[in-house]
Amino acid sequence: MSRKMDQMVGYHVNLVSHFLKNRYNKNLSEIGLTVSQAKVLYHLVNHGAQTQSDLQKLLYVKGSTMNGIVESMLKQQLIIKKDSTEDRRTKVIELTEKGRAQEQKLWNVISQLDDDLTKGMSEEEQKLLISWLKKLQGNIHEQTDGGKESDAKRTE
Numbered sequence: 001m002s003r004k005m006d007q008m009v010g011y012h013v014n015l016v017s018h019f020l021k022n023r024y025n026k027n028l029s030e031i032g033l034t035v036s037q038a039k040v041l042y043h044l045v046n047h048g049a050q051t052q053s054d055l056q057k058l059l060y061v062k063g064s065t066m067n068g069i070v071e072s073m074l075k076q077q078l079i080i081k082k083d084s085t086e087d088r089r090t091k092v093i094e095l096t097e098k099g100r101a102q103e104q105k106l107w108n109v110i111s112q113l114d115d116d117l118t119k120g121m122s123e124e125e126q127k128l129l130i131s132w133l134k135k136l137q138g139n140i141h142e143q144t145d146g147g148k149e150s151d152a153k154r155t156e
Contacts, residue, residue, distance in 0.1 A: 013136065023113055031105045032076065036061065036069050038110070041078065041095070041103040049094040051084065078102055 005011045056066040073079045078099035084090035118126050
């Protein structure tokens, strides 16, 4: 029986993901960020202050991992951490002005990466690819998480 890995969708998605993650890590490190920190900045800019537990859910990370991300961002003065007005045990994360400035640098980096990634593709092809990737994401999410709120919605 002949098996052809290079004919499988998952193989190619994983390969692209691997290369893309390496490029993100390299380019983001040049502005002093990790991929996880970049995601935190994105969510705070686009959705305002968030509880630490909400950010943890959005990033799909464990509490200890989220603590590490928050601590490193606090040291860089990109965020501040406050007690919630509703529950003092809950921590709310807000961007600082330095964090907002860093997010603009982040946007420039990821825009350039996206341009490089989609070079030679029409706008229609890009929209179609995004549609297919969201479908794949939904299929995986449905199989692993019982079809709860879709990842696409969480990372809009």
